[in-house]
Amino acid sequence: MNDAPVLITGGRVVDPSRGLDQGLDVLLRDGVVARVDERIAAPKGATVVDAEGLVVAPGFVDLHVHLREPGYEYKETIATGTAAAAAGGFTTVCSMANTSPVVDDAATASFVVRRIRETALVRVFPIGAVSKGLEGKELAEIGLMKAEGIVxxxxxxxxxxxxLLMRRALExxxxxxxxxxxxxxxxxxxAGGVMNEGWASTRLGLPGWPAVAESSMVARDVELAALTGARLHVAHVSTRGSLAAVRRARAEGVRVSCEVTPHHLTLTDEDVARSAYDTRxxxxxxxxxxxxxxxxxEALADGTIDCVATDHAPHHDDEKAMEFAAAPFGVTGLETALAVLVDSFVATRLLPLTRLVEVLSTAPARLFGLPYGTLAEGAAGDVVLFSTDRWTTFSSFRSRSRNSPWADRTLRGRVERTFVRGREVYAAGGPGVVTPASA
Ligand SMILES: [Zn+2]
Structure with missing residues (x-):
């Protein structure tokens, strides 16, 4: 790689992989982190990025996104979804298998890997289906897809x-x-519920989706994980009962991890009421x-929940412009995640900044065995620069869809720059930030 080296100076380096939180310079060269030190002299030809007042962290890793390609390119593509990821500070994302066709065999996995190579702006690792066609009947070609690169x-x-299928899948x-x-x-x-079952759903007259429908399945699956010794990762936990099941299983040594979304951490069923049935x-x-x-x-702070994942789920405006009960489930999340978390938890001191970076970067990378989420020398040159003081107004999106509860809202926290393999893939703009090195 012949890109110019990038020297990021004067930032607050937060790297939970090494317990670092201090003012340091970071040099990216040949696609990797070449050096992290106090005051690094700019190598000849380097691009110098002034990170004064900014946090410099390993790029974020999202274990749960829907990129919609192949099959639903009107909602999102690998190109637009990864542009959204870059704008959100994510340098690695894992894409779900519920595309059309479903990623359930080697040929489709190989096709997706090729599209990623051709069009992705950040790193993408596909997730393969458990069952053929997501039908829950027959196992998909898991071994063959692994050879194509599913994680x-x-x-x-x-x-x-x-x-029974769950047991076989774990085995x-x-x-x-x-x-x-x-x-x-x-x-x-x-049973057809469209919002949380509770006082809000009763008042709104909408069919309820009870918390126990989630926690009872978590309880079943941690037992099956215990039986098989397999690794279970619970997507988007949302209830106290699920957390209790995870805590119990962990205490018994079961290999279970879980993630939470920014929206479940910050919004409630009362927001459905307040927004007057807004399908976002x-x-x-x-x-x-x-x-x-x-x-x-609380569970994110105490470590019961391992990481944050966005469950970025783009839908076209026309699909969301329906009555609440008929609209599809899902919200976008890649571009808003950092600001939502900074605004709600860092600005308010509910979550230390190091824990924020850990749950967005170091922890998810470790869970899936990906060699990212670290600024150790020699590691991938995947870096995010963000501000915890500056504000972002979400008036436009790089995603092809804009079904976000935070559309047109202004939040504290802003992604300033994103680098993948030592190369800039996103800059929030503003003149005078990048200066060519004179030395
Ligand atoms: Zn889901």
Missing amino acids: AVSDDGRPIASG YASMFDLPVVVHEEDPSLV FKMNPPLRDEADRAALV
């Missing part, structure tokens, strides 16, 4: 209703040391009540 398996978007995936990522809902208990507040699992939301924040 986990999941039927996300749908639960694995059959306990089979563990042969390839792949985590099984589960979207937990008991369909018989959800409709997602699966649904926004829960305040007690659940507060429990999720």
